[in-house]
Amino acid sequence: MSQILPKKNLKQLLSNWAASYEIYAPQQLEKFAHFMPTNGSELLYIDEQHNTRFPPKALFLPQSETLMKYTRFGAAQETIPESKPRIVFGIRPCDAKAVDLLNLMFLTEKDSDPYYQARRKKTALIGIGCNIPCPSCFCTTVESGPFGRQGMDALLTDLEDIYLVRTLTQTGKTLFAEYPEATEAQEAEAKAVQQRSLKLIDPAFETKGLKAKLDSNFENALWQKFADSCLGCGICTFLCPTCFCFDIADEAQRKERVRNWDTCMFRTYSLEASQHNPRPTRRERTRQRVMHKFSYWLDHVNKIGCTGCGRCVRYCPVGLDIRAMLREFNQLEAEVANG
Amino acid sequence: MTDLESKLTAEIANLLDDKKVDVFIAFKKAESPLHPQPAFFTESNQLGDFVYNSLCQNNLAAFIPRYPLSARIGMVVRGCENRAVNHLVVEKQHARENIFMIGVPCEGLVDxxxxxxxxxxxxxxxxxxxxxxxxxxxxxxxxxxxxxxLHDSCLRCVHPNPLSADVTIGELKPEGDPTLARTEVAAFSALDNAARHAWFRKEAERCIRCYACREACPMCYCTECFVDHGVPRWTESTVSPAGMRAWHIVRAFHQAGRCVSCGACERACPMDIKMTYLTEKLNEDMRTKYQFECGMDDKTQPPFAAFNLDDKNRFEL
Known part of the structure; x- marks a missing residue:
């Protein structure tokens, strides 16, 4: 069963929550959407169809995070965050699923990352589905969808004047406890919106057997072809909601040890102290990004490490498109099979 | 295919068929409508994907330093790209005789x-x-x-025409009006220190250190950038205000007398950060203090790189 949240009540609801939660929601930064803190008084940027440029993974795994502070002679002090309970409001299904995937990396039973854990455990995700997906979106290809629920505590469907709220966890139920149940007609309307959206997304590439094709073409000349156009900037990986590689640096003048996002696109990635780099050129680095998501993730946790948000496609300054790259690999294997 | 694209295709096909170039750097269609992809044509039968339009946002001269000096490279160049090629020749990043430029007067790029x-x-x-x-x-x-x-750099463009292309296709455009760039520089310069710093911080502190501006820039070809230097570290690698300001200031400084105002840095930025207000200020200083404009020919050293043993001027800091 679903509930109804009239849009005009949203500000009040957020300000009620703000008494006991830190709330983050998409707002306008320059001219694009960006997750920022709110207490209900800010103008939200969620009715627009675009997702945020910068991925909400940063709310759980900040781009730079101080792990500890130290002094010259004293003991080091870990700086595990002690935040209030938090709500991330207006997260899209691709990004919520991405947070769920990051859990597999940072919240394992054996050893959880205390910094990630402190943020994740205290955070509720209230998602909003995508009525009009972008042409660059390919969530349905990678086992998600414009109204996917994975990782969320509640999912909203935008129905003009109201949101239809589907609560998915006890936390979600508590947050929306006071809102009335939806009528059958409203449920049906939401379903129609969801199905219409689903139909707008075409399958982008074949995932079945893709890992084997990538693994068996590790030395294929295609990697060099893709690398030729690649600039070697960090856009695709920094804007990716699932990329989690990091590097640890000592900011000695501030006496802090900091964990920074790293990216396989940079020439300093996996550069060893001896100056040897097992990924010495753009070819190996371009390959690393694709192989990590569509092969190594499967080796580690049997999941594809991509949720189809399309940011790498939309913001690549040279139009390198991971969908097209993977289709070329699909094609390649087919040719071998035909021959 | 537009009329211009057909003419360019024919010209490029001839160059490749006659083996006058080893590679022709241009654009091909990509799936995303906004970002045609840099492509490296070696055979004329690959030109079916060739595209040339106002969304071809990269300065393709940025790819030149990837090639050995002996590689014979063909390129389609707009005014700014021609100047970038010229300046790369000045900096000995390629040999002029090994670059064949097909010039196209530029209508400006769509941002x-x-x-x-x-x-x-x-x-x-x-x-x-x-x-x-x-x-x-x-x-x-x-x-x-x-x-x-149009991109801001194109709105204030002074030299839309190729300057030293081997062939030029299309009608030359009138030179741009330099006052627009100067008015913008003057507006920034007129602010007091605190206001200029606030402007700079507002832009720089949105930075995510992806270095797309660096990678998109034809002049940023150092094999090791100062921010990547590990021992000693010259700057914080953290996305702290200090680290981001250091990056943006030093990046701009390195462009003194080397920037061709193409705006490729800004167009590559995923966070809509304005950067050309800094480089345009440097360019204006070069024009007024040293009567120098980068890339107008392929021989003149920029003032800060020129070195002469008989220099009569005092060494000044």
Missing amino acids: WHKLVNRFGEEMIAVDEAKDEIMISYRDRQIRAPRQEL
Whole structure:
């Protein structure tokens, strides 16, 4: 069963929550959407169809995070965050699923990352589905969808004047406890919106057997072809909601040890102290990004490490498109099979 | 295929067929309507994907330093790209005789930031006519005046025509009006220190250190950038205010007398950070203090790189 949240009540609801939660929601930064803190008084940027440029993974795994502070002679002090309970409001299904995937990396039973854990455990995700997906979106290809629920505590469907709220966890139920149940007609309307959206997304590439094709073409000349156009900037990986590689640096003048996002696109990635780099050129680095998501993730946790948000496609300054790259690999294997 | 594209294709095909170049650097169609992809044609039969339009946002001269000096490279160049090639020759990044430039007078580039910030991310195709840009969605098409969507660097462009191309296709355009760039520089310079610093911080502190500006710039070809240097570390690698300001200031400084005002840095930025207000200020200083404009020929050293044993001037800091 679903509930109804009239849009005009949203500000009040957020300000009620703000008494006991830190709330983050998409707002306008320059001219694009960006997750920022709110207490209900800010103008939200969620009715627009675009997702945020910068991925909400940063709310759980900040781009730079101080792990500890130290002094010259004293003991080091870990700086595990002690935040209030938090709500991330207006997260899209691709990004919520991405947070769920990051859990597999940072919240394992054996050893959880205390910094990630402190943020994740205290955070509720209230998602909003995508009525009009972008042409660059390919969530349905990678086992998600414009109204996917994975990782969320509640999912909203935008129905003009109201949101239809589907609560998915006890936390979600508590947050929306006071809102009335939806009528059958409203449920049906939401379903129609969801199905219409689903139909707008075409399958982008074949995932079945893709890992084997990538693994068996590790030395294929295609990697060099893709690398030729690649600039070697960090856009695709920094804007990716699932990329989690990091590097640890000592900011000695501030006496802090900091964990920074790293990216396989940079020439300093996996550069060893001896100056040897097992990924010495753009070819190996371009390959690393694709192989990590569509092969190594499967080796580690049997999941594809991509949720189809399309940011790498939309913001690549040279139009390198991971969908097209993977289709070329699909094609390649087919040719071998035909021959 | 537009008339210009057909003419260019024919010209490029001849160069490749006659083996006058080893590689021709140009653009090909990509699936995303906003970002045609740099492509490296070696055979004329690959040219089916060739595309040349106002969305070809990269300065392709940035790819030249990847090649050995002996590689014979062909390129389509606009005014700014021609100047970038010239300056790369000055800096000995390639040999002029090994570059064949097909020049095209430039109508200005459409800024993808302006497009998506105004028309959203749902567009499936973007086409252009002389004065109009047509944006197609799944269910409708809208039109907007080209002038409103041009990149800022193109709006203030002074040299839209190729200067030293081996062949030029299309009608030359009138030179641009230099006052616009100067007015913008003057407006920034007129602010007091605190206001200038606030402006700088507002832009720089949004930075995510992806270095797309660096990688997109034809002049940023160092094999090791100062921010990547590990021992000693010259700057914080953290996205702290200090680290981001250090990056943006030093990046701009390294461009003194080396910037051709193409704006590729800004167009590559995923966070809509303005950067050219810094480099345009440097360019204006070069023009007024040293009567120098980068890339106007392929021989003149920029003032800060020129070195002469008989220099009569005092050493000054």
